[in-house]
Amino acid sequence: MASSLIGRQLALFLQKNLWLGAPGCRYVSKAVPQTQVDFEYDGPCMKTSVPGPRSQELTKQLGEIQNVGAINFFCNYEESRGNYLVDVDGNRMLDVYTQISSIPIGYNHPALLKLMSNPNNLSTFVNRPALGILPPETFPDTLTDSLLSVAPSGMTRVQTMACGSCSNENAYKAMFIWYKNKERGHNTPSDEDVSTCMVNQAPGCPDLSIMSFMGAFHGRTLGCLATTHSKAIHKLDVPSFDWPIAPFPRLRYPLEQFTRENAQEEARCLEEVEDLIVKWRQKGKPVAGIVIEPIQAEGGDNHASPNFFRSLRNIARKHGCAFHVDEVQTGGGCTGKFWAHEHWGMDDPADIVSFSKKLLTGGYYHKDELQADKAYRIFNTWMGDPSKNLFLSEVLNVIRRESLLEEVARSGRALLNGLYELQAQYPGILSRARGQGTFCAIDVCDDATRTSILLKARNKGILLGGCGERSIRFRPALIFKEYHVHLFLNIFNDILAKHK
Secondary structure: OHHHHHHHHHHHHOOHHHOOOOHHHOOOOOOOOOOOOOOOOOOOEOOOOOOOHHHHHHHHHHHOOOOOOOOOOOEOOOOOEEOEEEEOOOOEEEEOOHHHHOOOOOEOOHHHHHHHHOHHHHHHHHOOOOOOOOOOOOHHHHHHHOHHHHOOOOOOEEEEEOOHHHHHHHHHHHHHHHHHHHHHOOOOOOHHHHHHHOOOOOOOOOOOEEEEEOOOOOOOOHHHHHOOOOOHHHHOOOOOOOOOEEOOOOOOOOHHHOHHHHHHHHHHHHHHHHHHHHHHHHOOOOEEEEEEOOOEOOOOOEOOOHHHHHHHHHHHHHOOOEEEEEOOOOOOOOOOOOOHHHHHOOOOOOOEEEEOHHHOOEEEEEOHHHOOOOOOOOOOOOOOOHHHHHHHHHHHHHHHHOOHHHHHHHHHHHHHHHHHHHHHHOOOOEEEEEEEOOEEEEEEOOHHHHHHHHHHHHHOOEEOEEEOOOEEEEOOOOOOOHHHHHHHHHHHHHHHHHOO
16 A cells, blocks of 8 residues: 555656646746746645634544644645645645754655655665664665765764754763763763662762753753753743853844944853853852754744854863754755854864754764763664665755755845845834845744734745744745745735735
8 A cells, every 4th residue: 555655646746747736826926937846836826724624623633632732734745745835625835934944855855755665665664673772784874875974074973863852862961971981080980870870869960061042942851951941831840950051142133234242242142151161160060061053943043153153162172061063953954054053164063963853863973082981871762763864865865966055055045135125125024134045034023913924924825934032934945946935025025015
């Protein structure tokens, strides 16, 4: 049954005429250049408001089983293609949010469907091994072809995991283990270490800390929550650690008009970082590691200059802290470089780089000295999924073959320039357009207006997401072309023009 489904989908993808939208469905200015992704629809097509009746029915059904408060609508993934997400009511939307920035080359890409149809890959998809104890024969080569082929500068080791939260959680553990071994001068714990850790007491469970930043989001597991400071709903009622929280720069826009003020703001934040490291050491809770996003995503698409991050890296070195760059949302090419930290221009940017989302699997790269010193210290049952590495290898082939990072840079310029024009046209509604590549955002005057705009956009066939207190974030796939940018801008402009 599975093979017949794959065969049917492949046949559909090889017959482009079958999926081009009906003439009456398109909502796009004639001025938009008609160059599009070969395997997708030619525009949005809306049949009902969203959520439609079928989505509402399914939401009620699922509500008898789970909390459905966050569900937007139900999807028809079989009919979704390229940059377009189709819902169960037949509505076709240009997806500029892509499952919270996690679809690298669009829905149902032919290269990935072809991979699924290869009988040599079936055992990889059917079986999910406990990688830490029983990896498949092909696993070293698979890692070399996929994750290691895009390793950050200075890193040759990678630890796979299943998702972003568990990637960061285990990266924190790696930093703590590294710090304690460095403190001891060896990696052999004492008898007292061993006995006290079993009852959650020092010295076996040391009072170490991880520094994070206001506005950060690193996940929802317990350690990650202690470093997450974007929304109260993530943290409410959950016990946490007494770890230092530094201010993240709040830049003023347009950047070129506030060069002096922004430099002063970044200097203030860096000074506070050093003060907190000293303060927590004096409290008996030394900072073992610093974790930061190259762009604070969930917290509101907050940016800082390359100089800020270079200075922060130097502070970490000065005080003996590991430096962890969380690229879960920014990694994979969306900023125009494969890793957002490449924009900093550093040969040695980090000790640990975590990833997930667009890389389809989770995990973290790390320096040699942060390698786990004993078996089972960094461990869980699955520790990733080899089938996702297989998909990633093909995604990387597509990125290289189609020069998608250059495409992202072009589309990103068009998107950001379009947002600049819209904020100039609607200054009472929009402000602070910002971004790298297609990883862009713009602020709306207030949260209620943002909610209204997002809902209107969805009903016009544009799927967007919010972040922070009042920002709209743009997270398209890497195959989002200038044609799609202009299509979006035309519809978005119509929504803003009619907004009351």
